[in-house]
Amino acid sequence: MKARLYLDEDVVPELAVLLRAAGYDAVSVHEAGTLHWDDPRQLARAAVEGRAILTHNYKDFRRLYDEWQTAGREHAGIIVSFHQYSRKELGRVRRAVFALLAAFTAEELRNTLQILDSWSR
8 A cells, every 4th residue: 555645844845746647646734724834733633634745843752753653653654854945846856755655665765764865866
């Protein structure tokens, strides 16, 4: 089963459109009406919806990952990038996300922290 994605506000929102065009279930916080929610609330929303969250905010989401692991809380995965992709780099981030999603099923992403940068070419 393909992973479903929830794109954090620091991710170019057009990426969700490109992912949907390729057959993925993806939504951006910009579309979901959850812009400016804090990180814990964004992760909780993604978890409730069964979506892996994609973010460029490694520091805060690494901490949240550790907190959720310690508490035994379930989530659909956290995908982080150290690089803040701009609209000019939309093709590059799209390729990286497609490569990562081709390598993992939704179940394999579950409760993991993945680094998107290792999939960028």
